[in-house]
Amino acid sequence: MSNDPYAALGVTKTASQDEIKKAYRRIAKESHPDLNPGDPEAEARFKAAAAAFDLLKDPEKRGRFDRGEIDASGQETPERRFYREYAEGPEATYHTSRGYEDFSDVFGDLFGQRARGGRSGGMQMRGPDQYYTLEVGFLEAAKGAVRRITLPGGGTLDVKIPEGLADGQTIRLRGKGGPGLGGGPSGDALVTVSVAAHPFFRREEADILVDLPITFDEAVLGARIECPTIGGRVALTVPKGATSGQVLRLRGRGVKKGAGHGDQRVTLKIVAPPRIDPELEEFMRRWREDHRYDPRRGMGA
Incomplete structure (x- = not known):
């Protein structure tokens, strides 16, 4: 995924929420995998745009990203984790009498200990988000419905289409993505919905x-x-x-x-x-x- 969600959508950091929404809809319509079968570049553009829109459409997440507190995937940056654990927390897991003027030593100690399964009990990582596309009928989107999609591994996933869903919107199913590492939580499933045209509505x-x-x-x-x-x-x-x-x-x-x-x-x-x-x-x-x-x-x- 691109490290710059603004670049993934082709907008500037000063773009309004409406401009971000329009940019995502444009890319979704141009690069949707269903419209570009067998085109990995189009699929990659669509996935990058979907992930970027999911981050930037939330004003709180967007603000945290702009301040450098989270990265493009929505995870806390190492610097933010360091600040939270060593400056904000009432108890620091690691500390020395000489302070932390040398940040490279601190980060090396912090992540080295965790990677080796030190005091934190081993590294835990959230699972990856997984992206899907789903076409629904006009009346299904307008009135609401439940649709079942088949996963790449052969399993199924029931997707609740909320009443009034608009074309190009993404539904987030928390915990339905890839499994976590070391007992970490599963990622989310993000389903982008394409609404089919109706004969007269x-x-x-x-x-x-x-x-x-x-x-x-x-x-x-x-x-x-x-x-x-x-x-x-x-x-x-x-x-x-x-x-x-x-x-x-x-x-x-x-x-x-x-x-x-x-x-x-x-x-x-x-x-x-x-x-x-x-x-x-x-x-x-x-x-x-x-x-x-x-x-x-x-x-x-």
Whole structure:
């Protein structure tokens, strides 16, 4: 993994959280292993970006990294461990009467003792994080689901898809990664989710967008019709004189947002009948002669 998570995402250290999020989404879409099968370089870029985003999206972790307290993998740096154990701790495991002016001796003694299984009882290391990708359906991400993935070793892992999950988000499963060393804790499994497109639903933040076809008579006379939502069909009132492009809002019919839900925005599309019969043609001809109007007036050349 890159020692510089900012470089892995292609952003500067002054980048905003929104810029970091956009950079990760761009790399995920360009280098996702599912889109680049058999390309180890793309897979490496994706894994590096996922690890970097996992670190930098957390303001507390980002601050600790910027201050040099943790490294790019999220582990405490040797200098920070030294300071915490020898300066902050009430009891120091190792100490001398002459102080610690020579830091190289201290680090050599500290890590040498631990590596040989000295007073600390042997080295313990956290297991590595493992990265996975998972494609889920649009409605699974919007409403929540449980999906099972097959691990490289043949085992399985159940992944809970939280309600309202967005495309490109990463789910962290603590303790489901690689095993630790010397009795250390296991790493985490990080599952980056790709949300498949839906035939007619789209998503914008917490709102669901859908284009809804209506007939001539429903537009002119108004109507009470059924409209699909992610939770099933609901009744929708089309006002008299509705036009194509007019947007109606169904409150609370979007995806989960905090304690509530977003809305569903319905864009009306007037659709002509598949066949214009003589009766309709004659009626429209007479109507046009008596009620002609120009909806394009004022548009200019």
